[in-house]
Every structure is written in C-alpha cells, then in structure tokens.
Amino acid sequence: MNVNDKLKLLREQMLLRNIDAFIVPTGDPHQNEYLPEHYKTRAWISGFTGSAGTAVITMNYAGVWTDSRYFLQAEMQMADSEFELQKLVVQGAPEYADWLVNNLSAGKVVAFDAQVMPLGLVNLLQEKFENAGIKLVTDFEPFQTIWKSRPALSDEKIFELDVKYAGLSRKAKLDRIYNEVKRLGAKYYLVTALDDIAWLLNLRGRDIECNPVFLSYVLFGPEKVYLFVNKDKLAADLIATLESENVRIKPYHAINSFVAEINPDDAILISPASVSYGLFKSIASNHIIRGDSPIMHAKSIKNEVEQRNIRHAMVKDGRALTHFFMWLENALNSGETPTEYQLAGKLIEFRSMQEGYYGESFDAIIGYNGNGAIIHYKPEKETSAQVKPRGVLLVDSGGQYSDGTTDITRTIALSEVSDEIKDHYTRVLKGHIAVAAITFPKGTRGIQLDTLARQFLWEKEITYNHGTGHGVGFFLNVHEPPQGITNGLGERGVTVILPGSLTSNEPGYYKKDSHGIRTENLVLCHEVEGNPDFLYFETVTVFPIDKALIDTSIMRPDEIKWLNDYHQMVFEKLSPGMSEEAQEWLRIKCAPLAEYA
Numbered sequence: 001m002n003v004n005d006k007l008k009l010l011r012e013q014m015l016l017r018n019i020d021a022f023i024v025p026t027g028d029p030h031q032n033e034y035l036p037e038h039y040k041t042r043a044w045i046s047g048f049t050g051s052a053g054t055a056v057i058t059m060n061y062a063g064v065w066t067d068s069r070y071f072l073q074a075e076m077q078m079a080d081s082e083f084e085l086q087k088l089v090v091q092g093a094p095e096y097a098d099w100l101v102n103n104l105s106a107g108k109v110v111a112f113d114a115q116v117m118p119l120g121l122v123n124l125l126q127e128k129f130e131n132a133g134i135k136l137v138t139d140f141e142p143f144q145t146i147w148k149s150r151p152a153l154s155d156e157k158i159f160e161l162d163v164k165y166a167g168l169s170r171k172a173k174l175d176r177i178y179n180e181v182k183r184l185g186a187k188y189y190l191v192t193a194l195d196d197i198a199w200l201l202n203l204r205g206r207d208i209e210c211n212p213v214f215l216s217y218v219l220f221g222p223e224k225v226y227l228f229v230n231k232d233k234l235a236a237d238l239i240a241t242l243e244s245e246n247v248r249i250k251p252y253h254a255i256n257s258f259v260a261e262i263n264p265d266d267a268i269l270i271s272p273a274s275v276s277y278g279l280f281k282s283i284a285s286n287h288i289i290r291g292d293s294p295i296m297h298a299k300s301i302k303n304e305v306e307q308r309n310i311r312h313a314m315v316k317d318g319r320a321l322t323h324f325f326m327w328l329e330n331a332l333n334s335g336e337t338p339t340e341y342q343l344a345g346k347l348i349e350f351r352s353m354q355e356g357y358y359g360e361s362f363d364a365i366i367g368y369n370g371n372g373a374i375i376h377y378k379p380e381k382e383t384s385a386q387v388k389p390r391g392v393l394l395v396d397s398g399g400q401y402s403d404g405t406t407d408i409t410r411t412i413a414l415s416e417v418s419d420e421i422k423d424h425y426t427r428v429l430k431g432h433i434a435v436a437a438i439t440f441p442k443g444t445r446g447i448q449l450d451t452l453a454r455q456f457l458w459e460k461e462i463t464y465n466h467g468t469g470h471g472v473g474f475f476l477n478v479h480e481p482p483q484g485i486t487n488g489l490g491e492r493g494v495t496v497i498l499p500g501s502l503t504s505n506e507p508g509y510y511k512k513d514s515h516g517i518r519t520e521n522l523v524l525c526h527e528v529e530g531n532p533d534f535l536y537f538e539t540v541t542v543f544p545i546d547k548a549l550i551d552t553s554i555m556r557p558d559e560i561k562w563l564n565d566y567h568q569m570v571f572e573k574l575s576p577g578m579s580e581e582a583q584e585w586l587r588i589k590c591a592p593l594a595e596y597a
Helices: 003-016 043-047 068-077 095-103 119-129 170-183 194-201 236-244 252-259 279-280 294-300 304-333 340-351 371-375 419-438 446-458 555-576 580-587
Strands: 021-024 054-057 062-066 084-087 109-111 135-137 189-190 217-220 225-228 247-249 267-270 286-290 359-360 365-368 392-397 399-401 408-413 440-443 502-505 507-512 515-518 521-528 530-538
Touching: 003 043, 003 054, 021 043, 043 054, 043 062, 054 095, 054 340, 062 095, 068 084, 084 095, 095 119, 095 515, 119 135, 170 194, 170 217, 189 194, 194 217, 194 294, 217 252, 225 252, 225 399, 236 247, 236 399, 247 252, 252 279, 304 340, 304 408, 304 521, 304 555, 304 580, 340 359, 340 365, 340 392, 365 371, 371 392, 371 507, 371 515, 392 515, 408 515, 419 446, 419 502, 419 507, 419 515, 419 521, 419 530, 419 555, 440 446, 502 530, 555 580
Parallel strands: 021 109, 062 084, 109 135, 189 267, 225 247, 267 286
Antiparallel strands: 021 054, 054 062, 189 217, 217 225, 359 399, 365 392, 392 408, 440 530, 502 521, 507 515, 521 530
16 A cells, blocks of 8 residues: 555545544654554654654645654655655644644644643643634544554563663662652652663563663552553563562553542642653543653663663674774775665674674664765665765664663765865864863753854854754663753753763764764763862763864864874773774774874
C-alpha cells in the first residue's frame, strides 16, 4: 500500500465517526522520543520517518509539521504522496493547531488518540479549539483497523544493570525518590517516563531501538511500589528479587484501572511532560500534584561510579572509531567506494567488538558532501550515496555500553577542500572550544552558554538551526532532559547546568547541497577545585579532531593549545594496548597543530 492508499482507508474511518480532522503525533503512551515499532503511526501514514513531526489529515488535505532538522528529509520522503511539508517556525510548537483553527469552521470535529498525546499539549489544544468552537474527540484510534501488518509490542526480556555500573542500589534509589515524594506532599507518584523507570530500578530492556528501556509504569504507593509490566518479560529470579525489595508486579495494561481506584482524597504526583492525557483522565484522585519528575533530576547528575564508567566507555568507543576510520581510509585508498549505509554497518561492526556493547545509541548520521547538510540524515540502503576520496564526510554516531552512552560527531576531509569549507569548519571548531574551555558561575543556564558556540559563525552572519548541546543518559537515552545548551527559551535552555551532568557540545554549520560540518564531544560538569562557586567542563569523548580542515590563520594561540592538549589526552588514553599500526595512525592524527601546519 502506498501513502495515498493508506489515507483513503483512514478517511473512511473518519467518515464513520464524523471526524473532520485527525491529528497523528510522534508519540506513544510514554512520550518517548524514539518509538516502539507498534507506535510509529505517523511514519506509517505519511511516509516521513524523521523522529519529530505531527501529521494532520482532513478530508481534502494532508500535511506534516516538522522542524528545520528534517525539512530536506521530509520533502524527499513525501514527494510522491498527497502529504505536504509544513515548516515549523518554532521547533516543537503545535503550529498545526493554528492551521486547524484557520481552516475549520465552528462545529467541526478534530480527533486524536488520547493514549499517545501528552497531557500538557492536550490542555493547550482544548483551549485553542474551544475558543474557535471546534469540537474534540479524544478516543479515535483507527490504526488497529487499517494497519493490517502493525508490529506487536516487544516481548524482549528485561535484564538487571549491576550496581558496579549504576553506582547506587535499587533500594537506595527507591528510598531517595520516595522521600522526595513525601516531601512534595504526595501519597502516590506515577512514573511514566521509561528511562526514569529503568534508572530507578537498575533494569534495562530492548523494547525501543537504541534506547535500552522497556514498556512499563511505576506507581509509588503508601506502602509498596508497583511495577506495571508484561510479567513474561521478567525472569522468575528477577521477579523474586523485586518482590523481596517491596516492588510488586502488575500487568502493563492494568495501569488505567489501578489509578482509577485510588482514594480521591489521596494526593498523587505526576509529570505532565511524560503522562498521556488518556492515563491522566483515569486518575481518581482529586489532589493531583503536577511537577517535574524527581527521578529525571536525580538521574541527570551522574555519581562518581557512573562518571568513572563513562570515561571507560569513551575509551572503548574511541578505539572502535579508530578502527573504523582506519578502515575507511584504507578502503578509499584502494579504490573502494562504500556507501553511507555500508559505513553505518561498519560502525556497528567495530563497536560490537568492544566489551559490554549493547547497540547503537541512535541511528548513525553519515552524510557525504551535500548529504551532510541534512541535519538528521539517515542513510538508507537503496538511496545512500557512494563515498569517494573527495570532499568531506560527516559522521555522527554513538554506542550503548553497560558502562555508558556515547555520542560523537566528526567531520573529516577526504581530499583538499575549498577555503570556504575550511573557514566554516574552523569557526565551528572555535565555537566548540569556547564551550569546552569556559569557566562559569553556578546558576548559569544553557541558553547563556549557547552564544559562545555561535559567535564565530555570527561574525560571517551565518548560524545553525539546532541546539548546541543536550543531556545524555547513563546507558540510557542519548537525549536526556532536563539540561541543554540551546538558543531557545524552552525548558532545556533555561535549566541550570549542574555539577555531575553529562551534556553534548556540538556546534555545526550546513550549506545545502554542498557540505555539513559538526564537531561533537560529551562533557561532564564539575566544580572548580578551590572555588566551588564556579564550574567547568571536562571533555570525556576521546577521538582525534581532523586538523586537515583547519584554517590556522583564524585560530588563536589559546585555541591551538586547547586542541593540542586535547589530542595529547586522546593519544594517551587510546594508544595503550592497540596495534602498532593503530598507534602510528593515532600519533599522526594527534600530532600538535603547530607541527602539522
């Protein structure tokens, strides 16, 4: 079935319910960024597979609203269908709601599935549509009927993360969070974010590609903690261990009926960002406390054991990348022209040789020349470009290991390049160094640091349309709130950067049909020794930055020193135990910039 055939089936279902417009978000019952295959309804109906976007279908129109990271991808993937791209002005904003208000008359009906729509968003839509006289239907779920080959929910087994990696026992985490729940005046706490649950219980799973989480809910009660999960996914000894620690197992789909039986006089804490409107409507309590997830804040601060493990994971990842880029150079030198898709497979191959490897932390973004300008480009087997020994290549990838999550981007020269590309690359690098080297007072927010990364691009009146940094989990989601380094006024940008947080540092620049440039490392935040009122970043990613693309004429001495010091650290960490060939390769890549020039 092509996309237009799917739209025909959907509209037949809309007619049966007298629905004039249907909203299909990128969502599931837990508001995950990456979705289980079962919930990829927006991708299925529209053909657009980017990780962010909302489809809106009426009887005579179909559109997808997404942000600048996906404009080129969306245009290509929807070119042969009825769907049109609607370019978001503000990333994440529900601008489709205004379109609906402007294109539907009073009395028309808009529908969505409340089980996959976040509470906060529904509250906003209700206000907009009520003011316009538009009616809402919140229980329309046509995909069970029209998606005949819809994937089932995962039955993969759940496994424990040893405390030698996690640093804190399950009991310590449960006690800590329960004390916080009581401090907030709640008797119950409903946990709906899957990475929160995985962190809390020191468990991991395989229900979502790249994210080591499992479909579940947790409910803190007055005397017990309840885990709502498919019991068949738990080994008998793990069930016994959990129950010995006062965690009771309940069926995954029983959560709605369970919260419906809570005493209306008992207060319950929820996190609006991750609870669905459908689940919220099931809660019987008359005292609902809305607030940030206390687990989200606790897990964002990596303890000393986690920090130690993260450094170890970064070394393993750096060694895998060393083998990958050595292989790529040899392949190109011998006349091979591998595709971007094949390179993604090679990255997995080299990472899988590392101890404790679990999988990739996201689908690798490998963009050759102009494809590098597609910010979230994912090479497909049938359409990916052949990589040749000319131009530039952008490789953004990451691994999941039992001792940490990695995310790294390198842009490399495959031949001599233009002065323009060198200028762009060097300005991106200067911005990266400015963030990496800054010392800043406690209380600083991500939005204040973002300007540091963009300043050298602004000198040329150019910039990039994505954030400079995002939080990263510990063997968890590669994008982890609350903190971020961004130029937007969203929640991540205004969050204070705290000691112990792990954040990406990834400025870039993209010229359509020519090249994409991004340099990304992960940084741990620490207090300055002897002056705890100030903080600094420790760069923990260890892999060489390509010096062949640097225009040294616009580099300051302190920037060259930072790069040389970084490369000395990279060589000292990666070279021990590697082959003589790999050590020599690293020695060249890590040579001081002055010698290189």
